Amino acid sequence: GDSVTQMEGPVTLSEEAFLTINCTYTATGYPSLFWYVQYPGEGLQLLLKATKADDKGSNKGFEATYRKETTSFHLEKGSVQVSDSAVYFCALSVAGSGNTGKLIFGQGTTLQVKP
Amino acid sequence: DTGVSQDPRHKITKRGQNVTFRCDPISEHNRLYWYRQTLGQGPEFLTYFQNEAQLEKSRLLSDRFSAERPKGSFSTLEIQRTEQGDSAMYLCAPSVGPITDTQYFGPGTRLTVL
Numbered sequence: 464g465d466s467v468t469q470m471e472g473p474v475t476l477s478e479e480a481f482l483t484i485n486c487t488y489t490a491t492g493y494p495s496l497f498w499y500v501q502y503p504g505e506g507l508q509l510l511l512k513a514t515k516a517d518d519k520g521s522n523k524g525f526e527a528t529y530r531k532e533t534t535s536f537h538l539e540k541g542s543v544q545v546s547d548s549a550v551y552f553c554a555l556s557v558a559g560s561g562n563t564g565k566l567i568f569g570q571g572t573t574l575q576v577k578p
Numbered sequence: 579d580t581g582v583s584q585d586p587r588h589k590i591t592k593r594g595q596n597v598t599f600r601c602d603p604i605s606e607h608n609r610l611y612w613y614r615q616t617l618g619q620g621p622e623f624l625t626y627f628q629n630e631a632q633l634e635k636s637r638l639l640s641d642r643f644s645a646e647r648p649k650g651s652f653s654t655l656e657i658q659r660t661e662q663g664d665s666a667m668y669l670c671a672p673s674v675g676p677i678t679d680t681q682y683f684g685p686g687t688r689l690t691v692l
Contacts, residue, residue: 467620494678495678499683505685506683506685507669507683508683509682514678552621554620556677557678558676558677558678563626563628563633564611564679565611565626565634566611566613566681567623568621568622570618571618571619
């Protein structure tokens with residue numbers, strides 16, 4: 464079945480460090496890929512998305528490129544801030560006959576950024 | 579603000595009691611999803627509505643769970659005879675447009691079963 468695997472956390476970085484959170488997926492169809500973020504005490508928010516191979520999603524300095532050949536959608540940011548401390552979820556949804564577009568999430572990666 | 583409200587935000591109940599949650603999308607969304615999130619895990623899909631029709635139910639949704647979406651607007655999720663394992667955050671996520679379009683999550687209802 465379809466699945467998403469994220470690197471285990473927590474990830475602890477100093478402010479202004481480079482961030483990579485790995486995400487790989489398995490899908491029977493052609494998925495759209497998403498990164499959602501959950502800040503402390505808040506709900507899930509869409510961070511970025513990509514709907515086809517080689518697309519790059521970007522938002523708030525974060526980027527992720529849809530790599531079909533490696534079935535990956537790694538999240539990157541060049542310089543993290545303390546305010547980026549949150550839990551990050553990679554997710555996919557599959558379109559096509561019989562699919563309802565439900566999201567399949569990874570287990571989440573906690574990022575802690577220290578001043 | 580995602581334009582989605584959920585009520586109640588927190589619910590504490592005793593094992594065996596019935597509980598009902600409500601999700602209100604502010605604007606018209608033809609699709610609506612329910613998910614459950616337990617501590618330290620990503621959300622897991624429970625059920626899906628297209629307008630008022632319930633088109634998919636996860637195997638996680640035992641016969642103690644029932645969901646409705648009358649008139650294709652708000653939705654309710656009821657759990658009968660709650661168990662401690664039902665303790666989780668219940669999230670609804672409306673969507674509009676293509677089937678893989680963005681789902682905007684509500685703030686969730688945190689259920690604690692004692």
